[in-house]
Amino acid sequence: MKERIGFDSAGYLKEQNQAILERIKLFSGKLYLEFGGKILHDYHAARVLPGYHPDIKIELLKSLKDKIDILLCIYAGDIERGRIRGDFGITYAVDTLKLIDDLREHGLEVLAVVITRFDEQPQAIAFKTKLENRNIRVYLHAATQGYPTDVDTIVSPAGYGRNAYIETSKPIVVVTGPGPGSGKLATCLSQLYHDHRQGLKSGYAKFETFPIWNLPLKHPVNIAYEAATADLQDFNMIDPYHLSAYQQSAVNYNRDVEIFPVIQRIMKKIMGESMPYQSPTDMGVNRAGFAITDDRLVQEAARQEIVRRFFRYQLEHLLGLEKKATVQRVVLLMEEVGVTPEDRKVVKPAREAAAAAALKASGQTGSGAAIELPDGSIVTGKNSDLMTATSSLVLNAIKQLAEIPDRIHLLAPNIIQHIRSLKRDILSLKQEMLDLEETLIALSMSATTNPTADLAMARLRELAGCEVHLTHIPAPGDEIGLRRLKVNLTVDPLFPSRDLYLG
Secondary structure, eight states: OOOOOOOOOHHHHHHHHHHHHHHEEEOOOOOOEEEEEEEEEOHHHHSSSSTTTTTHHHHHHHHHGGGGEEEEEEEHHHHHHOOOETTTEEHHHHHHHHHHHHHHHHOEEEEEEESSSSOHHHHHHHHHHHHHHTTOEEEEEEEEETTTHHHHHSTTTTTGGGSOOOOOOSSEEEEEEESTSSSHHHHHHHHHHHHTTTTTTOOEEEEOOOOOOOOTTTTTHHHHHHTGGGTTOOOOEEHHHHHHHSSSEEEEEEEHHHHHHHHHHHHHHHHHHGGOSSSSHBBBOOOOGGGSSOHHHHHHHHHHHHHHHHHHHHHHTTTTTHHHHHHHHHHHHHHHHHGGGGGHHHHHHHHHHHHHHHHHTEEEEEEEEEEETSSSOOEEEEEESSHHHHHHHHHHHHHHTTTTTTOOOOOSSHHHHHHHIIIISSSOOOSSSSOOHHHHHHHHHTTOOOOOHHHHHHGGGGGTEEEEEESSOOOHHHHHHHHHHHHHEEEEEESSSSSSOOO
16 A cells, blocks of 8 residues: 655655754854754654655755764753653663764764753763763853843853854754753753854754744644643643744744744844844744645645654553643644544554453453555554464554465464563563564574564564554563564553563
């Protein structure tokens, strides 16, 4: 089945590149370009804008390679408390290391890492040492004195002047970080202050995909952004400064609108009357709205993303990681766009599979799973004595993709029994059934002697981007396996057993 496309990535890349080059012409010095959102693996954008390449920002940076320096910012408090990036399940500190590696793989070097709002946090000091031991330059920026109200102090040697100046050589300085609140804006403004003190008339702009300013306020894509940031209590609004200056409606989000008068005063203090922006929308470089080619498809994709966020926040609330108010906020957003959890096509089949598994096990708890394949068909899996529902699901899915009859087994029975024996008799694990990681290893072993297993294994790549729902919280091996297969996963907030430790 041909993939449905609602977004022109190539056209967007061309327009965004041109817009950045045009923006730098506003200033005789450097352009500090704050990169919001995810610089790599932007799966939220890919899900709500079908056709959007999740690594398109990297392609943009590569097209500007000779013109850019890259700074990475990370908030010292996020290092200290081990803040987690939800889509990868890794801390912001680890994500910073991963981002440096990922950029290097694409031929892009990070000039320096800036640890922001530094206040002698022990974990931040350890992180700085780790980076410097790997020959990565690190700068420590303290919280800005006087921020946000005392502009005279902010724009003075006691404010931005306290921060070490980061020497850069390229006309565009990309300032990014692992997530919101990393201190990107403060780093840009600090650099602006030092540049202007040296007579270099540099400027600032913001690259952020969402909300999309030239879509309606209540467009599902913009509401999906509200769902994605419900934990931050963000909400979209009409930019009143843009409306007043140009008599044109433009969508922005509350934090940018609320902070704009402060930013405007700070930039005017730094730049004098050359401050070119009349609104927070003016500061943005965002051509995403012009690359939408199928608005109907994009709207439906965005509605589905809101449902995904609902399941994610439900799970995080159950695990004690998220507030109930966040879940309630997304429920209201679902009502606003007219969807329910059951509008996700894989939810009902997964629950039916779980009910069938429970019935077969004489009323004991059953786990079910369902996947929507690229052709739109639904495949299910359920737990058994041999394997988890997730393992069953993946094997059933690749068998269907490879057109292998259901009666044919992909895994050699002796391999399954050896793994179960290892878990039970050697490792003393309570759970003998094979999780997905173990199942994939067993599949690869079977494929060495079984051409049918080899044929099925070759179809694993086709699962990337498929929708999956589980009726219970997955075991670590199931979750890691699904993450590596790059499916879009949702989960019912139910524990698989009475055991408190799931490792």
